[in-house]
Amino acid sequence: MFKLKHAVLCASLALCGAASYAADPIKVGIALDISGPFAALGAEARDGFNLAIEQLGSKLGGVDAEFLQTDFAGNPEQVNQLVSRYIQRDKVDFFTGPIGSNAALAAGPALFAAKVPYLSNNPGPSQYAGKQCNAFFFGHYQNDTYDEAAGVVANQAGYGNMVILAPNYPAGRDHLGGFKRTYTGKVADEIYTKVGQIDYAAEIAQIRAAKPDAVFIFLPGAMGINFIKQYVAAGLKDVPLVAPGFSADEDVIHAVGDSMLGLRNTAHWTHDLENPANEKFVDAFRKKYDGRYPxxxxxxxxxxxxxxxxxxxxxxxxxxxxxxxxxxxxxAEYDSVRGPFQYGANHYPIQNYYLRVVEKDGSGRMTNIRKSTVLENHQDAYVAECQMS
Known part of the structure; x- marks a missing residue:
């Protein structure tokens, strides 16, 4: 309920901002992955959230806000419990997180029923892009799109025979599906692993036996770190890897080391995008977090x-x-770090996807360097299936 005193004052003076209209703080539920299979990625997301909260002065639109951050350890059952608590006890006005598509699919139904806007800070499951689309869900990208770009990159590199590999969960299946949608060569083998797997000896033996020109992997966080280290140790460094950005981001680069140099990967964002919002974000992030790139x-x-x-x-x-x-x-009228974009009919973005290559910057630090725009103003493949009312 609005504060009567403020409402009267605003009516008479027409000088009050948005903050004057809210008696209670706006509440944002944030499901974090600080432990579990996506812990390293959850820590990165937490740091991004906290920088934004700091810059916004713990407000949204000038209104006091509470940002309720809770770790659910990457467990879809626990995210269900967390969402119920956010809705019933905390009465959240917005929801964001978590990292995994399986958790996003678990979180959605209760949020949609309660009409709580769910802004995904990572997963973009195909289900929410197509037949299960919902007005209260906003994706940051659709899972397949990173890999559709990667398939184009593999074609351009002339890789005619590839092995593709991902964890066996909704995002993994989406990512391999996206790659196959645009890749025109032969898929010699399609391998699914366990979520959170750390030993890839059997899979690497399969890859060696297939003798591919290159290997496409979607293995985010610790999974990618372990796989790439074992892949190189097994003597396969001369068989190039291609990946979506999630398998070749800052957490993976610095954990693996120089073996990452030259790895091609695709993403809808990169820290060297030239727009004022991104430059401000990257500069502030590096100052806050000991010089590392976001x-x-x-x-x-x-x-x-x-x-x-x-x-x-x-x-x-x-x-x-x-x-x-x-x-x-x-x-989508705000200064996004990705630059201008628009939402399609399914609330998934129409945006660019870039080729990044792991190189050393001017100071000798390994990072991703943007090379080209692979897909321009790209919409996901599922939008025609969405019948959003």
Whole structure:
């Protein structure tokens, strides 16, 4: 309920901002992955969230906000419990996190039923892009799109025979599906591993037997770190790897070392994109976090809160009108670190995807360097299946 005193004052003076209209703080539920199979990625996202919260002064659209950060350890069953608590006890106005697509699929139904806007800071499952699309879900990318770009990169490199590999869960299946959608060569073998797997001796033996020109992997975080180390140790360094950015981001690069140099990967964002919002973000992140470059996970987490901030401002701080909030979010009228983009009919972005190559920057630090735009203003493959009312 609005504060009567402030409402009267604003009516008489027309000088009050959005903050004057909210009696209670806006509440944002953030499901983190600080432990579990995506812990390193969850830590990156947490750092992106916290930088945004600091820059926003713990407000959204000028209104006081509470950011409820809770670790659910990468467990879809626990995220279900967490979401129920956020909805029933905490009465959250927005939800974001977690890292895994399986957890996103578990979190969605209760949030959609309660009309809580869910802004994904990472997963973009195909289900929410197509037949299970929902007005209250906003993706940052659709899983397949990173790999559609990677398939184009593999074609351009002339790799005619490849092995492809990913964990056996919704994102893994999406990522390999996306790669196969654009790759025109032969898939010699398609390998699925366990989520959180750390020993890849059997899979590497399969790869060796297939004698591919190159290998495509989607193995985020610790899975990618362990695989690449074992792959190189097994003497396969001369068989190139191609990956979506999640398997070749800052966490993987610095854990693996020089063996990452030259690895091609694709992403919808990179720290050397030239736009003012991104330059501000990267500079602030490096100052806050001991000079390290932000990963795509940190960038997306930061961007999600900036999107919320713009939407709250556009609705004058009144987040009780959920349809108005959704309409404001759908406009995507804020300075995104990825640059200008728009949402498709399924609330997944139409945006660019880039080729990045792991190299050393001017100071000798290994990082991803943007090389080209692989897909321009690209929409996911599932939008025609979405019948959003």
């Amino acid at each position: 990963s795509v996970y940190a960038a997306m987490a930061y961007d999600v809160l900036m999107a919320m901030n713009a939407a709250v401002e556009q609705v004058g701080g009144d987040v009780s009108d959920r349809e108005a909030v959704i309409a404001a979010l759908a406009k």
